[in-house]
Amino acid sequence: MTEAGGSPRAGGAAAGLAFRAWRPLAFRRFNWRGLWTVYYGYGLARFLRFGLETLAGPLVSSMLFLLVFVVGQRGLGEMLPGVGLKEFIAPGVALYAVAYTAFQNSAAMIVLDKMEGTIADVQMAPLSALEVMSGFVLSAATCGLISGGLVALGTAVFADYSYFDAIFVLGFAVLAALLFALMGTIAGLWAERWDHYGAVEGFLIVPLGLLSGTFFSVERLPEAFRDWIYFNPVFYAVDGFRAGFIGQAETSLALGAGLLAALNLGLALVAWRLFAAGYKIRP
Secondary structure: OOOOOOOHHHHHHHHHHHHHHHOOHHHHOOOHHHHHHHHHHHHHHHHHHOHHHHHHHHHHHHHHHHHHHHHHOHHHOOOEOOEOHHHHHHHHHHHHHHHHHHHHHHHHHHHHHHHHOOHHHHHHOOOOHHHHHHHHHHHHHHHHHHHHHHHHHHHOOOOOOOOOOHHHHHHHHHHHHHHHHHHHHHHHHHOOOHHHHHHHHHHHHHHHHHOOOOOOOHHHOOHHHHOHHHHOHHHHHHHHHHHHHHOOOOOOHHHHHHHHHHHHHHHHHHHHHHHHHOOOOOO
């Protein structure tokens, strides 16, 4: 039965309109507050809480890297025309800190949350897969940039950074941070225990960093190995970042930026789809 002058169809339509009006509009728009909660609460706050390990650790290890190479290989002379060994290696060391910290903070945090069961808190929140993925990735990338910036300041004590192009430095640092944060996010979703995380770190992340031209010039490589380095995307990040400090690059900066941006976009799509499907995080 319906009220006088009404009909079942009209009553159903009115109820549907009332239900749509009742639903919170925030759920149908991008949840910026939720994104900030994941970004800061789940990522950046935990990184800053352990500042001694997360900030001092990469700084000390990077300075030791630079000290060993500069002292042990001081007879190599110029790595590029007008560029000494310290000025060549120091930017690469700083970018390696960006990359490694971004990967570690995305992969390790996701693995930890999965093993402790706290990843369910994010799943139950009114957040889309894109918002969750963006929060994890952006927080890890920010941690990488903070760590790399601190290392760059530390290496400035030894290296002569008389040339500085902020566009190249910041641009390639951001691209590298996002690249490794996305790789870490995908690795964290795939890993079921710490052994899996260690395997990805040891067999993928460390080789990509050490074989990226951080500690050597492409021109000094044997011909048989010279072409292979161009298949390493981290090489383009290191080369572009270093160009912002020394004013020289070993490859096309536009090509490198384009390749890194395309790779980041592809990895972002993969990470988004994995979160949307609840890959290894949905019971």
